[in-house]
Amino acid sequence: MIISGWALYHTACFLAAGVGNLNEQRQEQFNQTLLNYVWLFIIISIIAGTIVYFYLTRRLLKPVRSLMHATELLKRGEYPEAITVSRKDEIGQLVEQYNELIEKLTKNEVERKKLVSDISHEFRTPLSNLNGYLLALKSGDITGDEQLFAALYQESKRLTSMLEQFDQLKKWDYTTSQTPYHKEKTAIHTLIQQCIAMFNWTLKQEKIAIDVQLEESSLSLHPEGIQQVVSNLLDNAIRYYQGTGAIYISGKVKQYQYIISITGPSENIPQMEQEKLFERFYRLDSSRSRETGGAGLGLAITKEIIDQHDGSITIRSSDNQNTFNVYLPIK
Numbered sequence: 001m002i003i004s005g006w007a008l009y010h011t012a013c014f015l016a017a018g019v020g021n022l023n024e025q026r027q028e029q030f031n032q033t034l035l036n037y038v039w040l041f042i043i044i045s046i047i048a049g050t051i052v053y054f055y056l057t058r059r060l061l062k063p064v065r066s067l068m069h070a071t072e073l074l075k076r077g078e079y080p081e082a083i084t085v086s087r088k089d090e091i092g093q094l095v096e097q098y099n100e101l102i103e104k105l106t107k108n109e110v111e112r113k114k115l116v117s118d119i120s121h122e123f124r125t126p127l128s129n130l131n132g133y134l135l136a137l138k139s140g141d142i143t144g145d146e147q148l149f150a151a152l153y154q155e156s157k158r159l160t161s162m163l164e165q166f167d168q169l170k171k172w173d174y175t176t177s178q179t180p181y182h183k184e185k186t187a188i189h190t191l192i193q194q195c196i197a198m199f200n201w202t203l204k205q206e207k208i209a210i211d212v213q214l215e216e217s218s219l220s221l222h223p224e225g226i227q228q229v230v231s232n233l234l235d236n237a238i239r240y241y242q243g244t245g246a247i248y249i250s251g252k253v254k255q256y257q258y259i260i261s262i263t264g265p266s267e268n269i270p271q272m273e274q275e276k277l278f279e280r281f282y283r284l285d286s287s288r289s290r291e292t293g294g295a296g297l298g299l300a301i302t303k304e305i306i307d308q309h310d311g312s313i314t315i316r317s318s319d320n321q322n323t324f325n326v327y328l329p330i331k
Contacts, residue, residue, distance in 0.1 A: 001049070005042040009035060063087075063095050070098070079106045126155045183309075186223050188258055188328070189214040192251055195230040202238060209246035217253050219330055225305040226328075230260065232298045233324050237264030243320055253330065257311075260326040269317040277315060278303040 013031050063085055070080040079102060085095040133152055136142045192214055203210055237247050243265035250261045269277070278299050306313050311328040 001042045001045045005038045009038045183220045189216050211246045211248045214251040229302050232302045233262045240266045258328045263323040266322045
């Protein structure tokens with residue numbers, strides 16, 4: 001502003017001296033008046049510019065300071081509230097992404113605490129049973145027999161099975177997966193038939209008939225993962241089989257999806273309970289599930305695997321039959 005005022009002042013004085021026909025006194029008076037106006041203009045402009053600059057800088061740095069404060073809280077292990085932002089520029093986009101990050105971290109922290117709580121709950125009872133019986137055996141209060149050792153072995157086996165399921169859940173967890181899984185072109189109907197073959201002996205022992213109708217199709221998928229999905233659903237159908245009739249398994253192509261349906265006679269599942277079936281550790285009948293060795297993780301693992309394949313899973317329960325439908329994209 002000073003340089004511009006200086007240039008303007010000398011330019012005006014030069015023009016006035018050349019075309020104004022002023023005597024020396026009037027020229028000096030003109031120059032002094034012009035200089036005063038120039039300084040006044042410079043001072044007003046600097047003050048106004050400083051105010052505008054301060055306002056704009058403060059407005060620009062406000063979300064940045066909020067980000068700094070929120071990051072400081074995050075560093076201390078606290079989860080800050082979302083930062084309010086109304087701008088659409090680069091800083092606004094940065095704040096929006098930061099809010100999404102905080103929301104994701106908060107959700108993960110809630111899930112982590114819930115998972116730790118569920119794990120401690122699941123392991124507390126069998127470990128207490130094992131410790132109690134082992135302490136009684138050590139002190140001589142009870143004498144071990146074949147039935148007791150078989151029960152202790154079964155409890156230990158159930159704990160091992162739960163740990164294996166935790167490993168599977170961690171492997172397929174969509175939120176912690178860092179690398180895409182290798183998928184290959186696979187004949188889905190052949191894959192399902194191989195899974196069913198693994199249950200032929202169990203079906204024969206339980207005297208359960210099975211009806212299979214599969215359409216041929218090839219999908220890009222992770223074979224071991226989909227085998228586990230079909231095995232988990234078929235195992236549930238056998239484990240909770242009630243009534244008469246066959247377990248029906250179908251696979252058909254519909255538009256750009258391959259739909260796997262597994263239907264088995266069983267107790268109807270209330271609508272409100274259906275939405276919770278795929279949550280970790282959720283069981284409709286905890287006592288029955290404990291007796292059969294279930295930990296409420298099978299369907300959670302199944303859903304994680306299907307999510308990794310960009311598919312979906314639904315359940316339909318009516319007329320004492322439960323149907324699980326798995327939708328896998330063909331392309």
